[in-house]
Amino acid sequence: MGEDVVRGARVLITGGARGMGELYARRAVAGGARSVALWDIDAPAVVALARDLSASGVDVRGYRVDVSQRDDIGAAAQTLRAELGVPDILVNNAGVVRGAPFWEHDPERDIEATIRINTLAAMWLTREFLPELIADRDRAKRILNIASAAGTLANPNMSVYAASKWAMIGWSESLRLELARAGHRHISVTTFCPSYVSTGMFAGARGPLLTPILTPRQATHAAWRGMLRGTPLVLRPWTVKLAMALRGALPTRAWDAVAGRVFHVYSSMDHFTGRAH
Template identity: 60%
Template sequence: MRKNVALDSVAGLTVVITGAAMGMGRLYAERAVAEGAAAVVLLDVNADALAQTATELTALGTAQSVLTYTLDLSSQQEIATVAARIREDIGAPDVLINNAGIVRSSFFWEHDPVRDIEATMRVNTLAAMHLSRQLLPGMIAKMGECRILNVSSAAGTLSNPRMSVYAASKWAMTGWSDSLRLELEKAGHGNVKVTTFAPSYISTGMFQGVRGPLLTPIMTPENAVAAAWKAMLHGRPMLMKPWTVGFGRALKGVLPTRVWDVLAGRVFKVYSSMDEFTGRR
């Protein structure tokens, strides 16, 4: 197994970020630019917001180039087309941040099959798989230290009412992401290190109206991004924030299901955390 090598920064490296026009995606991009990345590639479906973000980041003058590609991550064909353009324009990236995601909240039987179920699985899970599949061979071939940061969720570790489809997408993301990490190590491609980030609720507006479970404050985007960025640079396999996410997963693993249900529902208030969800308007 290749010795773990921590990166000090992304200075001189190429960084690709999905969902980069706003929110946490933009914060990742700001960090890449501030650290002097050679190229920061912004991917987002919102062309206007993407252009504005690129203009503002370019004005900082600390990255050699800021590139934008409008991309609908629900389309495998668009992902393949944009990935080919990225390879042609900058080659294989050194860092890939699969950040983009959407959330739909309802009882499962109330979800629209296409707008809710299909779209959530495509954007939250399949998009990261398809984009990584397109870019990963080039990252492996570079031989130098490369990083993939996959943004999952605490919802990928614990079941929760009114989150069945979102939880499904994040359970799949977590399982795929960590398995990919192990496959790279097993195949001798330890230069590419995968970090899975599983945060609880973050105040981006995406989860407007939620209530944090007991001892689980809603995190600021800045704090969440700072923690994930550090873990990614160090090649840390898994980061769960705050500490109660890992604690809850461990507790659920050792308790009988009905006992855990009582604790999660009546004590920790996990099962009622989405009751007043409104989301981003």
């Protein structure tokens, strides 16, 4: 189907004010979307971007939404239905990262907030619109869930972030299988698992051996193409798939040695600083 999936579609992108969210929005506009809704907690930034993209002639609107709050999602969904209609394409992009030993994480600010934003928000949002997506068979529907390579392999200083992305992958893949089993094949679910992306969220992190840090354009290109094709799982770069295979084939202690001493996976977050607030 290619770009036909986007042309004339209503698109919703969370975390849409900047970074990869902004690039997804620009791809939706370039693909001929009917409308694009951008949700972000940064109201001035998301409204400014929507105003800029609207110059293309596409109806782009920015909304201040805190996706860590289920009530916020419900209220924003009602507004969206009234103003633009039910989205045909959901891009669950919003995310945060906290890099530290687990015992240094604040239970509310770090642990709960990470799970709410990285995992529960995507579930809540998808559940909000999914019955309507299932009922409307007039056009192909897409759900793009942005997970992470951290959801495929354990890594020191990423315990809560990795847990949130492992949950995202498990839920996203299970949802894909449930929809297929129930015969709702007009809806495709794509899970994107990139290694580090240079958006600023992972400032200070170092890519493991043979694993370059992706640019936001490289990452969004791979994810968007996978979404258009309905590819179930998109892994970038190629070493993510290699690491998954080795982790499955080797005994745990042997993998620990390879990951730590050869590929330097386990030290990749040692100098993490993250995005300045």
